[in-house]
Each structure stands twice: as structure tokens, then as C-alpha cells.
Amino acid sequence: MTSQFVDLLQESTEKVGGQYFHLPVSGLKAHSYRERVYCYEVYHQLQLLIRDEQRFAKYQLAGEVDKPGHPIIRRHVPDFLFHVPGQMDANLEVVEVKPVTTRLNGIGKDLRSLEYFLSGDVGYKAGVLLVYGGDGIGFERFKNAFADVRIQGAFFALAQRTWKTSSD
Numbered sequence: 001m002t003s004q005f006v007d008l009l010q011e012s013t014e015k016v017g018g019q020y021f022h023l024p025v026s027g028l029k030a031h032s033y034r035e036r037v038y039c040y041e042v043y044h045q046l047q048l049l050i051r052d053e054q055r056f057a058k059y060q061l062a063g064e065v066d067k068p069g070h071p072i073i074r075r076h077v078p079d080f081l082f083h084v085p086g087q088m089d090a091n092l093e094v095v096e097v098k099p100v101t102t103r104l105n106g107i108g109k110d111l112r113s114l115e116y117f118l119s120g121d122v123g124y125k126a127g128v129l130l131v132y133g134g135d136g137i138g139f140e141r142f143k144n145a146f147a148d149v150r151i152q153g154a155f156f157a158l159a160q161r162t163w164k165t166s167s168d
Helices: 002-014 035-050 108-117 137-145
Strands: 060-063 080-083 091-099 126-132 154-159
Touching (some): 002 091, 002 126, 035 060, 035 080, 035 091, 091 108, 108 126
Parallel strands (some): 091 126, 126 154
Antiparallel strands (some): 060 080, 080 091
């Protein structure tokens, strides 16, 4: 079931328009990656795909769920959870998202979050670190830097697209 979710995640990233990858900034030639803007659009596209999938009918896609007062989950707020709320035995996927421009030392929190959600205490079946944007060079930087990182059930993925305007 997790590979089917990842297939839908991949399809949803392919549907995200370039304007959600690399936002123009008023008064500047440079564009800027905005993780939250990108995540909202991936969430929207993923919701559209999931709602038509009967096999996922019992699961809920949730974004940035904090867990104050939860007896097990604390301190970690991943970008997406795909689970059955209230049922620890129905935790399917956890997703962390980062733009390709993120500094490598700034991604440790996301890796710790994936590791925690994939642990026996929380029990998610799989996790994805989704790196988006760029031309592949930045993704290679992530891949090389974390080649030795071993988190059972987690993998890296790339959603690659460069936003161009007519004036570029």
C-alpha cells in the first residue's frame, strides 16, 4: 500500500505548476523557493488523486499536524501524514519536504522526524524526504551528503521543475 501512496505522491508533484516551485519576488529578478506554498499545492493535488482511490478510503491526508497532549508523539511536525487519525496501528506514510536550496546542515531536523515517525513507538510504514526544484545538481548534493544515512523505511525523492517567466 505504501508504494501505491508514493506513486500518487509522485503523480501529484508532476501536476504542480511551475509557479508553485519558484516564486517571483516583486522588485527582484531572482525567484525564491517557498516550501509552504509548494506543500499546499502538493497537498491539494494529492487530495484530488486520493479521493478517487477506494483503497485509501479509510486514510486521511493531513498537513503539518502538531500533536500537543498526544501520549506518544511529541515535538515533531512533519509536512504530511497519511494515516487513520486515532489509530496508531493505521499509520501509513510520513513526508518531509525541502527545497533543493536548503542548506545540508538544516535538514537534520527533518531526518530526525522521519526516523522518529518510522520508529516502533510511532509505527509509520514508510517515509519520504521530498526534495523539490532545481536542475538535479542540488538533488545530487543531497543524495551524496546523505548516502550513508540509513533510516529503515525512508527514501529520498526529487520533484524537479524550474519556473521560468517570459522575461527569463
